[in-house]
Amino acid sequence: MNHIVTFRTFKEGDYDMCCDWWKWWWDGEIPVKRALLPDDKSCYVIESDGTPVAAGFLFTFENPLVGYGPTWVVSNPNYKEKNRRQMLELLISSIEKDAKETFGMVQLFTVCGNRFLQDIHKKLDWFMMPAKYEAFKYL
Numbered sequence: 001m002n003h004i005v006t007f008r009t010f011k012e013g014d015y016d017m018c019c020d021w022w023k024w025w026w027d028g029e030i031p032v033k034r035a036l037l038p039d040d041k042s043c044y045v046i047e048s049d050g051t052p053v054a055a056g057f058l059f060t061f062e063n064p065l066v067g068y069g070p071t072w073v074v075s076n077p078n079y080k081e082k083n084r085r086q087m088l089e090l091l092i093s094s095i096e097k098d099a100k101e102t103f104g105m106v107q108l109f110t111v112c113g114n115r116f117l118q119d120i121h122k123k124l125d126w127f128m129m130p131a132k133y134e135a136f137k138y139l
Contacts, residue, residue: 003048003083007094010043018055021074032072042069044098046091053079053087056095060103067105070095073117089120096124 015034022031037043042058056070070092075084099105111131112118122128 003081004050005087005090006047006050007091008045008047010040010045014043014045014052014055017052018074021055021076022072024077025074037072044070044091044095046087046094048079048081048083048087051079052076053084054091056091058095058099058103058108060105064104065106067099067103067108069099069108069110071110085120088117089124092120093124 015037019031023029037057038059042060043055044058045055046053054073054075056073058067058069059071060067073088073091075088079087081087096108099108110121110126112121112128118128
């Protein structure tokens with residue numbers, strides 16, 4: 001069966017949807033605050049047949065050649081189709097393409113929060129470096 005895949009930027013309700021997904025995946029932990037995310041034009045969702053599958057975010061820097069993302073990638077915990085991994089790969093590669101074509105970026109940085117996302121990034125030819133002293137804190 002052919003799936004209609006849509007890669008798009010955020011629309012109304014997408015942030016709340018992502019919050020629900022983060023709460024599920026992060027065991028009820030506080031989701032990423034909206035003020036910490038980029039503008040809607042750099043917040044992305046990938047859909048299969050109209051069903052949102054995953055979301056990711058791209059931060060632009062003052063130096064327009066460098067960006068941070070895709071980050072805080074989150075997926076729909078209720079999406080159980082066999083193409084789930086392919087959809088995540090497509091989300092990440094589509095964000096890469098938009099970073100290059102829309103923003104003119106030539107390098108991206110990201111943090112992979114789990115082995116699953118690390119494997120996807122490796123498959124998409126990201127150079128993976130182990131981080132011993134990586135930390136963040138919500139203020």
